[in-house]
Amino acid sequence: MINTIQDTSKVIRVENLRKSYKDLVAVDDVSFEVSRGEIFGLLGPNGAGKTTTVECLQGLRRCTSGKISVLGLDPAKNIGELRRRIGSQLQDSELPQRIKVWEALDLFASITPGENGWRKLMKDWDLESKANASFSSLSGGQKQRLFIALALVNHPEVVFLDEMTTGLDPVARHGAWDLIKEIRANGTTVILVTHFMDEAEELCDRLAIVNQGKLLALDSPFGLTSKYATNMKAAFSYEGDDLPSMEDIPQVKKVTRIGGTVEVEGIGSFVSLMAAKLVNHGIVPNDLRTRQPSLEDVFLTLTGHRIEV
Amino acid sequence: MRTLGRLTLVEMKLFIREPITMFFTFALPLLFLFVMGGVFGKMTNGGAGDFHGLSAMAFYTPAYIALVLTSVGVVGLPGHLTGYRERGVLRRFRASSLSIWRIFAAQGLVSLATAALGGIMILIAGVFVFHVSLPQNPFFVILAFLVSALSFISLGLLLGAVLPTSRAAQGVGLVLFFVMLILGGAGPPPEAMTHLMRVVGDFTPMQHAVTLLQNAWQGLGWNWMEFGIMAGILIVSLTAATLVIRRNS
Numbered sequence: 001m002i003n004t005i006q007d008t009s010k011v012i013r014v015e016n017l018r019k020s021y022k023d024l025v026a027v028d029d030v031s032f033e034v035s036r037g038e039i040f041g042l043l044g045p046n047g048a049g050k051t052t053t054v055e056c057l058q059g060l061r062r063c064t065s066g067k068i069s070v071l072g073l074d075p076a077k078n079i080g081e082l083r084r085r086i087g088s089q090l091q092d093s094e095l096p097q098r099i100k101v102w103e104a105l106d107l108f109a110s111i112t113p114g115e116n117g118w119r120k121l122m123k124d125w126d127l128e129s130k131a132n133a134s135f136s137s138l139s140g141g142q143k144q145r146l147f148i149a150l151a152l153v154n155h156p157e158v159v160f161l162d163e164m165t166t167g168l169d170p171v172a173r174h175g176a177w178d179l180i181k182e183i184r185a186n187g188t189t190v191i192l193v194t195h196f197m198d199e200a201e202e203l204c205d206r207l208a209i210v211n212q213g214k215l216l217a218l219d220s221p222f223g224l225t226s227k228y229a230t231n232m233k234a235a236f237s238y239e240g241d242d243l244p245s246m247e248d249i250p251q252v253k254k255v256t257r258i259g260g261t262v263e264v265e266g267i268g269s270f271v272s273l274m275a276a277k278l279v280n281h282g283i284v285p286n287d288l289r290t291r292q293p294s295l296e297d298v299f300l301t302l303t304g305h306r307i308e309v
Numbered sequence: 310m311r312t313l314g315r316l317t318l319v320e321m322k323l324f325i326r327e328p329i330t331m332f333f334t335f336a337l338p339l340l341f342l343f344v345m346g347g348v349f350g351k352m353t354n355g356g357a358g359d360f361h362g363l364s365a366m367a368f369y370t371p372a373y374i375a376l377v378l379t380s381v382g383v384v385g386l387p388g389h390l391t392g393y394r395e396r397g398v399l400r401r402f403r404a405s406s407l408s409i410w411r412i413f414a415a416q417g418l419v420s421l422a423t424a425a426l427g428g429i430m431i432l433i434a435g436v437f438v439f440h441v442s443l444p445q446n447p448f449f450v451i452l453a454f455l456v457s458a459l460s461f462i463s464l465g466l467l468l469g470a471v472l473p474t475s476r477a478a479q480g481v482g483l484v485l486f487f488v489m490l491i492l493g494g495a496g497p498p499p500e501a502m503t504h505l506m507r508v509v510g511d512f513t514p515m516q517h518a519v520t521l522l523q524n525a526w527q528g529l530g531w532n533w534m535e536f537g538i539m540a541g542i543l544i545v546s547l548t549a550a551t552l553v554i555r556r557n558s
């Protein structure tokens with residue numbers, strides 16, 4: 001194999017990936033690269049093609065066309081070695097109904113020679129009290145935590161997490177985030193599929209926004225918001241009808257009044273200029289608040305609609 | 310090997326925790342043996358023509374050993390494997406290097422062990438409760454059992470690979486099970502069946518396992534024709550199952 005550029009820091013390369021199911025194009029010409037130790041996110045609404053993409057990378061689905069390399073391996077050719085080196089948490093899968101939690105961990109650990117760290121995983125993911133419970137008796141969140149633990153049991157170099165925190169309560173979600181950061185700190189590359197904005201913002205170093213099979217944008221969460229969601233928002237309460245005209249300020253883009261709340265959108269220093277103008281008119285709101293642009297706004301800009309879960 | 314061992318152990322435990330397959334494998338054949346024992350147990354009519362000239366229980370004991378195999382092959386295995394596929398268990402296992410081959414192999418081993426256990430239970434009941442004499446040629450009986458068991462297990466793996474859903478597996482499995490139970494050599498005495506029933510019975514794999522086992526048991530020697538049929542089923546099912554799995558994965 002002759003590669004023009006041999007960059008070993010890239011653990012995943014995807015070039016012009018396409019996958020169609022009969023006449024439906026689920027993934028349409030997607031390309032990206034992921035570096036070692038990165039938390040890379042795929043964010044998009046239902047049916048965007050996220051699961052299809054990551055399952056092609058894991059060799060669980062055959063892509064229609066395009067080139068995939070994971071850890072330098074082609075999932076279509078070196079699937080055996082690839083599976084030993086990656087970890088998978090799949091969106092839809094189950095375990096035998098009557099298998100016990102510890103049996104599943106022990107079984108999956110037996111694939112890796114000399115592996116016996118599954119007890120620590122059981123503890124980390126808060127499953128110790130359920131060690132002897134059968135899979136079918138677990139709650140949704142407990143099943144999910146078991147699947148994450150199983151994805152990590154072989155000390156993977158790359159771990160794929162597809163909707164990792166679906167079904168977890170807020171405490172468990174934040175716990176999961178901390179554990180994912182810890183896994184990355186140990187050098188594991190993480191591919192995170194999600195449709196939660198806060199999760200993507202909190203965890204991902206870089207983020208691909210996908211919609212209808214297409215990759216619309218790829219950058220850090222900050223990079224995305226500063227590029228696609230430039231408008232900041234400010235809001236305050238005011239009931240009177242002698243509000244000075246904000247539109248005169250060049251940095252202000254939009255003013256809306258809903259009930260007793262005034263919402264102003266703008267760029268750059270508009271908040272300070274607006275506040276000065278208000279004070280000059282003797283209006284001193286005591287609840288002026290600003291909101292930084294979020295991924296939600298990025299998504300709205302890119303697709304024209306809000307992400308729907 | 311370590312993984313296959315661990316997987317087989319887990320599958321064994323799962324089998325034990327599954328009441329329905331436990332019932333079909335162990336309880337049902339034994340139950341029928343006792344029912345038949347109650348109905349025909351007193352009949353010892355050598356030469357009268359019924360039961361190919363055997364005593365009733367000498368006829369039925371090998372037949373119910375074959376029923377254990379039928380139950381493993383057409384009810385237990387297909388239901389279990391299609392359930393795994395339907396619920397995404399196979400995918401989850403596959404993603405972690407537990408290939409479908411390993412799962413099928415582990416299932417094969419578990420089935421062989423449970424079939425052997427079920428068969429021994431029938432043998433013990435036949436010998437101690439119904440005074441059936443021990444096999445004339447134990448070696449032939451063991452060989453006949455092994456060949457038949459492997460055939461039915463291969464058939465089960467094939468059904469598990471081909472049938473799309475566990476509902477389909479249940480339907481097909483139960484129909485096959487009851488057809489074989491009634492017509493495949495474990496039902497009414499052969500002399501009491503119509504010609505048509507016997508013709509249909511001859512098309513069931515179970516009838517051939519029954520004859521192979523009965524002949525070995527009665528010291529009638531090794532029935533090469535029945536052995537050929539069993540071995541044929543084994544080879545064809547295993548090959549077909551392999552092809553189907555390879556095509557789908």
Ligand SMILES: Nc1ncnc2c1ncn2[C@@H]1O[C@H](COP(=O)(O)OP(=O)(O)OP(=O)(O)O)[C@@H](O)[C@H]1O
Nearest residue numbers: 021026044045046047048049050051052053091195
């Ligand atoms: N096996 C399949 N056969 C046919 N169509 C499929 C199959 N798998 C996925 N699709 C279709 O491909 C599209 C992308 O599906 P995919 O599961 O990749 O989306 P997703 O981004 O993971 O969505 P979600 O957030 O709901 O998990 C959808 O329109 C889906 O209906």
Ligand SMILES: [Mg+2]
Nearest residue numbers: 050051052091
């Ligand atoms: Mg998905």
